[in-house]
Amino acid sequence: MRGEIIAVGTELLLGQIVDTHSAYLSRECAELGINIYYHSAVGDNRERLKEILRLAGSRSDLVLITGGLGPTEDDLTKEALAELLNLPLVPHPPSIARMEALFARFGTSVPPGNYKQGLVFEGGTVFENRNGTAPGVAVTHGGTTYVLMPGPPGELIPMFEEEVKPFLISLLPGDERIVSRVYRFFGIGESHLEERIKDLIQNQGNPTVAPLAKEAEVTLRLTAKARDADEAERIMEPVRREIMKRVGGFCYGEGELSLEELVIRRLLDQKRTLGLAESCTGGLITRMLTTVPGSSGAVKGGVVSYTSDVKKGVLGVPAGVIERYGAVSMEAALAMAERARELFGSDLAVSVTGVAGPDPAEDKPVGLVYIGCAEEGYPTRAYRLRLGGNRQGIQLRAAKHALFILQERLKKGEAQT
Amino acid sequence: MRGEIIAVGTELLLGQIVDTHSAYLSRECAELGINIYYHSAVGDNRERLKEILRLAGSRSDLVLITGGLGPTEDDLTKEALAELLNLPLVPHPPSIARMEALFARFGTSVPPGNYKQGLVFEGGTVFENRNGTAPGVAVTHGGTTYVLMPGPPGELIPMFEEEVKPFLISLLPGDERIVSRVYRFFGIGESHLEERIKDLIQNQGNPTVAPLAKEAEVTLRLTAKARDADEAERIMEPVRREIMKRVGGFCYGEGELSLEELVIRRLLDQKRTLGLAESCTGGLITRMLTTVPGSSGAVKGGVVSYTSDVKKGVLGVPAGVIERYGAVSMEAALAMAERARELFGSDLAVSVTGVAGPDPAEDKPVGLVYIGCAEEGYPTRAYRLRLGGNRQGIQLRAAKHALFILQERLKKGEAQT
Numbered sequence: 156m157r158g159e160i161i162a163v164g165t166e167l168l169l170g171q172i173v174d175t176h177s178a179y180l181s182r183e184c185a186e187l188g189i190n191i192y193y194h195s196a197v198g199d200n201r202e203r204l205k206e207i208l209r210l211a212g213s214r215s216d217l218v219l220i221t222g223g224l225g226p227t228e229d230d231l232t233k234e235a236l237a238e239l240l241n242l243p244l245v246p247h248p249p250s251i252a253r254m255e256a257l258f259a260r261f262g263t264s265v266p267p268g269n270y271k272q273g274l275v276f277e278g279g280t281v282f283e284n285r286n287g288t289a290p291g292v293a294v295t296h297g298g299t300t301y302v303l304m305p306g307p308p309g310e311l312i313p314m315f316e317e318e319v320k321p322f323l324i325s326l327l328p329g330d331e332r333i334v335s336r337v338y339r340f341f342g343i344g345e346s347h348l349e350e351r352i353k354d355l356i357q358n359q360g361n362p363t364v365a366p367l368a369k370e371a372e373v374t375l376r377l378t379a380k381a382r383d384a385d386e387a388e389r390i391m392e393p394v395r396r397e398i399m400k401r402v403g404g405f406c407y408g409e410g411e412l413s414l415e416e417l418v419i420r421r422l423l424d425q426k427r428t429l430g431l432a433e434s435c436t437g438g439l440i441t442r443m444l445t446t447v448p449g450s451s452g453a454v455k456g457g458v459v460s461y462t463s464d465v466k467k468g469v470l471g472v473p474a475g476v477i478e479r480y481g482a483v484s485m486e487a488a489l490a491m492a493e494r495a496r497e498l499f500g501s502d503l504a505v506s507v508t509g510v511a512g513p514d515p516a517e518d519k520p521v522g523l524v525y526i527g528c529a530e531e532g533y534p535t536r537a538y539r540l541r542l543g544g545n546r547q548g549i550q551l552r553a554a555k556h557a558l559f560i561l562q563e564r565l566k567k568g569e570a571q572t
Numbered sequence: 573m574r575g576e577i578i579a580v581g582t583e584l585l586l587g588q589i590v591d592t593h594s595a596y597l598s599r600e601c602a603e604l605g606i607n608i609y610y611h612s613a614v615g616d617n618r619e620r621l622k623e624i625l626r627l628a629g630s631r632s633d634l635v636l637i638t639g640g641l642g643p644t645e646d647d648l649t650k651e652a653l654a655e656l657l658n659l660p661l662v663p664h665p666p667s668i669a670r671m672e673a674l675f676a677r678f679g680t681s682v683p684p685g686n687y688k689q690g691l692v693f694e695g696g697t698v699f700e701n702r703n704g705t706a707p708g709v710a711v712t713h714g715g716t717t718y719v720l721m722p723g724p725p726g727e728l729i730p731m732f733e734e735e736v737k738p739f740l741i742s743l744l745p746g747d748e749r750i751v752s753r754v755y756r757f758f759g760i761g762e763s764h765l766e767e768r769i770k771d772l773i774q775n776q777g778n779p780t781v782a783p784l785a786k787e788a789e790v791t792l793r794l795t796a797k798a799r800d801a802d803e804a805e806r807i808m809e810p811v812r813r814e815i816m817k818r819v820g821g822f823c824y825g826e827g828e829l830s831l832e833e834l835v836i837r838r839l840l841d842q843k844r845t846l847g848l849a850e851s852c853t854g855g856l857i858t859r860m861l862t863t864v865p866g867s868s869g870a871v872k873g874g875v876v877s878y879t880s881d882v883k884k885g886v887l888g889v890p891a892g893v894i895e896r897y898g899a900v901s902m903e904a905a906l907a908m909a910e911r912a913r914e915l916f917g918s919d920l921a922v923s924v925t926g927v928a929g930p931d932p933a934e935d936k937p938v939g940l941v942y943i944g945c946a947e948e949g950y951p952t953r954a955y956r957l958r959l960g961g962n963r964q965g966i967q968l969r970a971a972k973h974a975l976f977i978l979q980e981r982l983k984k985g986e987a988q989t
Contacts (some may be wrong), residue, residue, distance in 0.1 A: 168608045170598030171784050173590060177613070181587030191585045192620060194613035196594070203609060210627075367588050431876070437862025438855035441876045445854025448930050448963055456882035458875050459848070459858045465873035469886075469915055498886055513865050546865055 156327070158189045159215045161207055163223035163232050164306060165198035176221045176311060183315065185365075186378050187323055187333050189217060199223060204235040212239075212299045217326070222306030224289035226269040232303055233274065233292070240296045244274040247281055250290040257288060282318040286310045293322060300326060334387035335378040336395070336409060341559045343405040345373045351401050355394060362391045364398075371552045372414075407562055414558040415443040421565035422453035422503075429561075430499030431457030432470055432491040434482065435509040435524060439554040455499040460491070470494045481517045483508050485525055488537040492527030503564065504529045505557050512546045524553045528560055573744065575606045576632045578624055580640035580649050581723060582615035593638045593728060600732065602782075603795055604740055604750050606634060616640060621652040629656075629716045634743070639723030641706035643686040649720055650691065650709070657713045661691040664698055667707040674705060699735040703727045710739060717743060751804035752795040753812070753826060758976045760822040762790045768818050772811060779808045781815075788969045789831075824979055831975040832860040838982035839870035839920075846978075847916030848874030849887055849908040851899065852926040852941060856971040872916040877908070887911045898934045900925050902942055905954040909944030920981065921946045922974050926957075928966045941970045945977055 160177045167174050177194040184191050192215070197207045204223070211218040223232030237244050251273035258265045275281050275292045282291030287310040293302040302319060304311050324333070340348060345368035349356060352375075356364050362379040377394060381387035399406065408417055422429055431441045431454070441457035444450050460466040463482050467474050472490040480486040491506035509524030510516045522542045529535040538560060542552045577594045584591050594611040601608050609632070614624045621640070628635040640649030654661050668690035675682045692698050692709045699708030704727040710719045719736060721728050741750075757765060762785035766773060769792075773781050779796035794811060798804035816823065825834055839846055848858050848871070858874035861867050875887055880899050883889040889907040897903040908923035926941030927933045939959045946952040955977060959969045 162611075167595070167611065168598055169602050169782070170595040170600075170608075171782070173592050173595040174611070175590050178584070178587040178590040181585055183587075185586050191587075192615065192617075193624075194579075194584065194591070194611070196611035198609065200609075207610075365586070365588070433855075437867070437871075438850075438858035438874055438876065439862075441855035442859040445856075445876070445878065446964060446967070450854070451878050454854075454876075454878050456876045456878045456886060457855055458886070459855065459862070459871075459873050461862065461868050461871050461873045465916060468917070469873060469875070499882060500885070547863060550863070 156189045156216050157214070158184055158191045158217035158219065159193040159195070159211050160191060161211060161218060161220045162194070162196040162306075163199065163204065163220060164196070165200075165229070167196040167222075168198045176306070176308070179312070180219050180221070180315070183320065184219075184323075186335050186376075187320070187327065188331070188380060189323065189327075199229040199231055201231050201235050201238075204231055205239045208236055208239050208301075212297060212301075216299060217323075218299060218301045220301065220303050221311055224272065224291075224303060224305045226266065226272055226288070228268075233271075233276075236294075236301060236303070237276065240294070242294065242296065243277050245277045247273055247275040247290060250275070250281065250283070250288075253283070254288045280322060282314050282322070284310055284314055285317075286313055291319060293319075331380050332383055332387060333378060333380055334384055334391075335376055336391060337411070338375045338377075338395075338398070338406050339408045339410075339412070339414075340373045340375065340402065340405040341371075341407050341414065341555060343373060343402060344368075348373050348375070348402055348405070352398055355397060362387075362394055364394065371548070371555050407559060414555055414562060416447050418558055418561045418565065419444060419447040419450050419453050421562060423449060425565065427502040427565075428453055428455050428499075430455050430495040430501035430504040432495035432504065432506040432527075433457060433459050434461060434466070434491070434507060435511040436507045436550050436554050436557070437461065437511075439550050440505065440507065440557050443554060443558065455501045458495060458498070466491065470498065481519070483510055483517055483519045483523060483525065485537045485539060488525035488527035489529075489535050490527075492529035492537070493535050496529040496531075502531050503561070505561055507553055507557055509540075509542075509549070509553060511549045511553070522549055524549070524556070526553070526557050526560055528564060530564060573606045573633050574631070575601055575608045575634035575636065576610040576612070576628050577608060578628060578635060578637045579611070579613040579723075580616065580621060580637060581613070582617075582646070584613040584639075585615045593723070593725070596729070597636050597638070597732070600737065601636075601740075603752050604737070604744065605748070605797060606740065606744075616646040616648055618648050618652050618655075621648055622656045625653055625656050625718075629714060629718075633716060634740075635716060635718045637718065637720050638728055641689065641708075641720060641722045643683065643689055643705070645685075650688075650693075653711075653718060653720070654693065657711075659711065659713065660694050662694045664690055664692040664707060667692070667698065667700070670700070671705045697739060699731050699739070701727055701731055702734075703730055708736060710736075748797050749800055749804060750795060750797055751801055751808070752793055753808060754828070755792045755794075755812075755815070755823050756825045756827075756829070756831075757790045757792065757819065757822040758788075758824055758831065758972060760790060760819060761785075765790050765792070765819055765822070769815055772814060779804075779811055781811065788965070788972050824976060831972055831979060833864050834979045835975055835982065836861060836864040836867050836870050838979060840866060842982065844919040844982075845870055845872050845916075847872050847912040847918035847921040849912035849921065849923040849944075850874060850876050851878060851883070851908070851924060852928040853924045853967050853971050853974070854878065854928075856967055857922065857924065857974050860971060860975065872918045875912065875915070883908065887915065898936070900927055900934055900936045900940060900942065902954045902956060905942035905944035906946075906952050907944075909946035909954070910952050913946040913948075919948050920978070922978055924970055924974055926959075926966075926970060928970070929963045939966055941966070941973070943970070943974050943977055945981060947981060 276294040279294040289305040291304045379387040379390040438459045466472040496504035506527035512521035527537040693711040696711040706722040708721045796804040796807040855876045877883040913921035923944035929938035941957045944954040
């Protein structure tokens with residue numbers, strides 16, 4: 156199936172917003188086995204919109220369109236397509252009833268302009284919008300299926316997940332199922348990972364193997380086509396096993412779970428608590444962990460000890476350690492982790508000290524980072540890293556290293572409990 | 573001038589990367605007064621690439637193209653355009669010499685595939701790539717100017733800024749200058765800001781007035797066309813004055829300076845230091861501040877006191893305050909700010925305590941946040957906020973509020989010194 160995606164909105168052409176929908180829909184289509192050949196963006200202009208829709212209809216079996224379903228006069232997507240295909244728009248009573256109920260809840264009546272949002276193509280498939288007033292709608296004409304979806308991400312994504320995706324699957328030949336698994340890697344660059352599984356990527360068929368680099372991590376997505384989920388798993392199994400044999404040491408998880416979520420989940424599962432002492436990461440690790448809902452049950456607190464005075468005064472790192480080895484040293488990392496654990500009365504503590512740049516410090520090079528990890532009943536360990544990139548890149552990589560070390564520690568804990 | 577933008581790369585159509593270049597180039601073009609009517613993305617496929625380029629040539633005066641200038645066989649942009657326009661490609665000796673010098677520095681010779689990157693259109697304008705091996709090139713044919721630029725952002729953006737932008741300006745009629753000013757607002761939503769200056773937006777001419785919402789802030793961009801910078805400033809002045817009369821109280825700065833950069837700059841200018849005590853923001857404020865290079869000269873440190881034990885034990889908030897008023901209270905915020913200032917020995921300290929959600933705490937509603945601010949020689953103040961949004965939104969808004977309060981404090985300091 157030959158598909159393309161059109162994003163509608165003058166704000167895209169002014170560069171006021173970045174079109175992330177087309178990438179999202181493309182990923183979803185890739186998983187479904189739908190080939191996307193073009194993306195286009197066009198403004199809220201009736202003639203140009205019709206021109207793009209005409210072109211899309213001439214070259215694609217499936218046209219996914221986002222935006223331009225709002226209540227204002229500028230919102231023209233549905234009207235332009237109706238004109239182009241000469242299809243009547245008819246009221247969709249359930250959508251209108253939903254809209255009226257929604258406005259009634261705010262104590263107002265539906266503004267007249269909004270009623271046009273309740274119009275759909277006669278004979279089309281309507282997708283309910285649970286997060287807004289504009290329903291989505293699909294219509295097939297001249298061998299092309301057009302799918303219109305609202306532009307706001309909070310409306311588009313749930314609608315796609317819940318309604319449009321099953322609809323697209325129903326268009327696919329046969330009763331194929333598409334199943335994917337995502338594996339998350341840390342500590343190995345994308346090119347190195349690709350190098351090690353090059354043959355699997357080059358000779359891929361079913362399942363497909365797609366690496367993707369994202370914020371100092373790499374994910375690998377396996378996607379299988381099969382008659383059912385069990386068969387899909389069987390198809391993926393040998394490839395998964397081969398991948399893990401080669402790069403499994405860098406794999407920390409599966410699915411959408413991030414490193415910080417994994418750490419919080421393991422801490423909560425094991426009923427253990429964490430304290431943090433951060434220097435060059437400036438609170439980033441604490442910040443990442445506390446973004447996770449429920450983290451307050453696991454993270455006791457953190458100290459950002461940006462200066463040696465704070466390392467000594469607040470954390471209680473012995474002055475001798477800093478004077479002798481410097482604040483950026485294995486010894487300082489060890490002392491910071493131990494003192495953070497005492498200070499917060501936590502089961503574990505992690506510390507980071509290093510040089511994030513842009514300038515060297517204590518005659519130590521930018522990118523030199525030490526991570527300490529203290530745990531009740533175990534000797535405190537520290538790790539030395541040499542990280543590349545700019546200041547923010549070094550901070551992010553150092554934070555992710557610390558989280559990776561933590562989750563490895565907690566994996567051991569899991570094995571013991 | 574009628575323009576459009578084409579992004580080339582199969583990874584875009586697979587959704588592996590989001591096309592941010594088209595938005596970037598669109599913003600730049602909007603400032604230059606070039607109207608962009610279309611964005612397109614197409615894969616590394618010779619025929620489809622030629623088809624898109626043919627279409628673009630038929631409808632636009634200017635076609636900006638990113639990507640597909642790499643050394644591999646998949647990189648086809650230049651070749652496709654050369655075939656379409658039937659234009660010869662010729663070696664560009666300075667680009668080839670740069671490439672050879674670059675590889676020599678790594679102790680290797682130029683891989684044969686890379687030499688094609690040194691080919692350009694005969695009679696075209698070449699843009700030097702200081703951050704990679706692929707030069708950019710512009711060529712005019714049949715009334716359309718095609719500009720080819722490399723895809724990696726670290727190559728595209730500097731090339732655009734330094735070379736392509738002046739080239740585009742040279743294409744514009746007359747000797748018009750385009751000048752813009754960006755004003756940054758906090759504490760007012762985009763729709764409220766728009767509402768208050770609606771007439772200025774609706775009746776805009778020269779200068780143009782463009783509001784843009786971004787991460788709990790709003791910016792307003794004024795853009796004037798004039799013969800020179802002075803005239804542009806004169807054209808903008810009455811509109812700027814009218815805007816500031818209406819919403820100036822929410823304006824914290826101009827240009828690209830963020831709230832955290834502003835706070836750090838003011839602290840460094842005034843040679844003052846800061847300590848932080850964060851509860852519901854989980855280290856976010858410390859994190860934002862320490863992202864700024866040079867922040868180590870101003871931020872002494874921070875404590876993330878996620879639990880009442882840490883508030884008492886580490887920060888030294890009196891147990892009575894927490895028992896009587898709760899950890900989320902005006903009194904706790906005041907005590908946290910004062911104790912943070914003592915602990916870090918800083919000139920100022922800021923504290924945050926609140927309920928970020930998803931669940932209420934201490935019978936207090938999600939979104940209730942207190943911010944404390946302690947300063948040497950002044951009474952400690954605390955502020956009560958009711959913030960909307962999800963957990964991350966509340967954390968971000970609370971952090972920005974704290975930074976906004978801090979920069980207001982420091983503005984006073986500026987007036988006094």
